[in-house]
């Protein structure tokens with residue numbers, strides 16, 4: 033038992049130990065001001081820092097579950113990864129030149145409230161904007177001060193209607209806020225409505241509860257989730273210290289209910305920007321049947337500058353993992369590009385050189401090898417006539433008729449030879465010239 037639990041025990045009545053595991057009690061007792069935090073942890077902030085902290089939480093509120101706060105090592109809190117993720121830092125008010133209000137342009141890719149439709153076949157469905165713990169590194173920090181507890185029935189219905197009407201959506205990612213803030217019955221209702229839509233093949237839930245409030249994973253919740261297989265859960269652990277016995281129990285419950293588990297972590301300066309810490313984290317995750325899915329470069333949202341690392345740090349971490357440890361444990365490192373560019377994978381270079389029939393590669397040890405490409409590969413024109421293809425899988429031609437992005441350039445059916453950003457000066461110059469030539473011809 034750590035300092036906080038001891039202090040908490042003295043403060044609370046004798047029902048304390050029963051209540052500790054009650055997630056509703058945890059939510060009610062979330063720490064929402066600095067006084068309470070100081071009183072419970074015994075940490076005291078200097079006068080001036082306190083005043084600055086008060087200013088910080090006016091803009092970006094604080095909320096920490098007693099469970100998560102209890103993981104803080106109060107005797108060494110300044111370098112504590114739990115403390116840094118949960119407790120405000122006065123540097124959050126420093127807005128740097130590259131900070132953006134909505135860096136992922138989520139508000140622009142929103143056809144109806146609650147839905148972000150960025151990729152061709154899947155949508156992000158935000159069902160609430162609250163969380164049990166407000167991560168200081170949240171990319172949607174701008175929304176944490178909105179007080180809206182839960183989205184109204186009408187909003188939810190409209191979003192579901194959008195998914196119903198959009199037949200290309202085969203994957204719905206329920207997010208927020210934290211979707212597990214919703215009561216089981218409401219979650220059950222939303223999941224059942226989505227499940228009814230014939231073109232939706234899988235549902236995913238993104239939640240931080242296993243890390244910040246593992247008691248939320250109750251038997252009742254698990255029984256609800258079980259009904260909607262294939263339902264995947266992605267959680268969010270950033271440091272091995274977050275994987276406590278209690279968190280492990282919550283993860284086991286989900287895994288035993290047949291819910292495949294993934295983890296999305298964020299690369300955070302001072303928290304996990306270290307190959308050894310990250311390796312330990314991914315090992316602990318796979319031990320608990322959680323597949324490390326993404327490692328995010330920290331976004332350009334306002335107030336996150338002190339958490340950002342150079343991209344090289346992420347590459348260095350991957351270099352320390354790929355080949356050195358189970359491939360299963362290596363997450364994909366992504367940068368969620370500004371302006372709605374979406375997640376872009378970033379990797380160390382492994383292809384060193386290339387000729388028309390040879391690829392030169394290096395492995396994790398620095399060994400250089402050549403892979404000889406086949407001399408007799410039959411190149412054939414792919415007209416996307418899948419019904420008459422020699423390959424055995426007879427696919428419906430469906431989306432292949434409508435190639436998008438780089439695939440458009442690789443396709444044999446589409447005649448596009450370049451993807452040109454519109455509105456650059458060069459393109460404007462060209463257009464101007466084209467219209468002058470046109471005018472001359474007409475004269």
Ligand SMILES: *Cc1c(COP(=O)(O)O)cnc(C)c1O
Nearest residue numbers: 148149150151154155156205375
């Ligand atoms: C991350 C994200 C998804 C899901 O992306 P995957 O790479 O399929 O996990 C979908 N929509 C939006 C807007 C996202 O940000």
